[in-house]
Amino acid sequence: MSAFTLPQKVRFQHCDPAGIVFYPRYFEMVTATVEEWFAQRLGVPFETLHGPLGAAVPTASISVDFHAPSRLGDVLEFRLRPTRIGRSSVRLAIDASCAGEQRLSLESTLVFTREGASKPDSWPEDIRARIARELVEAVTGDA
Amino acid sequence: MSAFTLPQKVRFQHCDPAGIVFYPRYFEMVTATVEEWFAQRLGVPFETLHGPLGAAVPTASISVDFHAPSRLGDVLEFRLRPTRIGRSSVRLAIDASCAGEQRLSLESTLVFTREGASKPDSWPEDIRARIARELVEAVTGDA
Amino acid sequence: MSAFTLPQKVRFQHCDPAGIVFYPRYFEMVTATVEEWFAQRLGVPFETLHGPLGAAVPTASISVDFHAPSRLGDVLEFRLRPTRIGRSSVRLAIDASCAGEQRLSLESTLVFTREGASKPDSWPEDIRARIARELVEAVTGDA
């Protein structure tokens, strides 16, 4: 299994008067990438996480470099891999590129919480196991 | 003259299904803070910057820690101070707090560009002078 | 007491590559206007409505005409008045203008709901009374 990727098209709604992606809109694409990774790789769609599980995964920190601007119509390839798992957190490395040009790269830390998104809680065992598997594969298999 | 501050109210549009601010919306508030700093302290409203000046100040990097969640109705006090000025860039420290509790703190680097927001260009002298003045005051006057 | 008004500045985040307000962003300003009307005129801030009251006021329909474009830096004066109250709904007329030029006008219907925003419920008596008072004043006092 390779690194998780999600193509996303730059739409009118993402662009600013300078004709490039307004950077807060990138974070909506980043969130969509995280959502799909949870659904497709961890087996926990956000509607399950926020519904029956009564949980949430708020972002505790995020650090981004914007390497080059993106324009209307560009199809960005988002790539996500976990780099570290803690008792109640996970560290992710995400980047986006278009036609081989890297547009942004970031590291973020997400925290597993229950009941109102305030206190960190331990990962449920099944989610932890799937993240751990992804982590190993990101290290060993994705050259 | 004290540090630049801008109060912003957490509205329905900022909140997610967990009832707290969805973090990409914070960046809209951060952008509004930067806009008002440019208008009120540097004398360059964004409509002038992006209009007659044909310039832009895209964000090159941003690093944020989210310390505590914000909820509907909270009034967040955003505080901005420059920490370094380069030939074509400025480094900003921004934080937001509510009733004395810090909610987020960040450092970002903005780059001055012309013509399509792609190539960094030197700050115009008058803007550079005003940023430099703010920088000195942030260091000396804002205990 | 006059019609309820709320000034809102057109920011970078509202504007599209054509340099004018991207119309979905107007609805965020409309929502902010409704929020402030509930807080200031009906005595029910949204944090109370969505919190202790366990209620919501989803929009059932909205019909808008965009008369002229708005640009970065424009300060729009939003004006709201109720035009009809039902058992569980209220009809609002809202417009926005800048320096005397009307930019948009709309009519919307909001519905009072409880528990998951699905079934319409009767207005609580105190809220109904305040809307009714606003309705009378909108008809009689706001020439």
Next chain:
Amino acid sequence: MSAFTLPQKVRFQHCDPAGIVFYPRYFEMVTATVEEWFAQRLGVPFETLHGPLGAAVPTASISVDFHAPSRLGDVLEFRLRPTRIGRSSVRLAIDASCAGEQRLSLESTLVFTREGASKPDSWPEDIRARIARELVEAVTGDA
């Protein structure tokens, strides 16, 4: 050729504290539907329209009914058909449904403009011809 449809998934970014789609976010999905219709059916991607053509298609009016709420994870099927073409405008009927339940239906009028999105201009002949063809098919072929 059948009616133009575009499936769009309800994501975390679209939902409000009541757990349902915040209605301004629907308009981003509507805009994406219009963009893809222009690209796939009219042969004019928005990057061409707003780039080389120097044109825009601002929304002049829109009237929407929200029939039922949408929730996180729902896949909405957006359907678009033109209902009338004018010298410089087009009228569209758009609806969205999920698993056979209609969620919203709307009518909007878009205007073709050049140079700063302020004055309506006649449709270029090739675009007009393609809209006319879509119009006929919407009337005759899409039972």
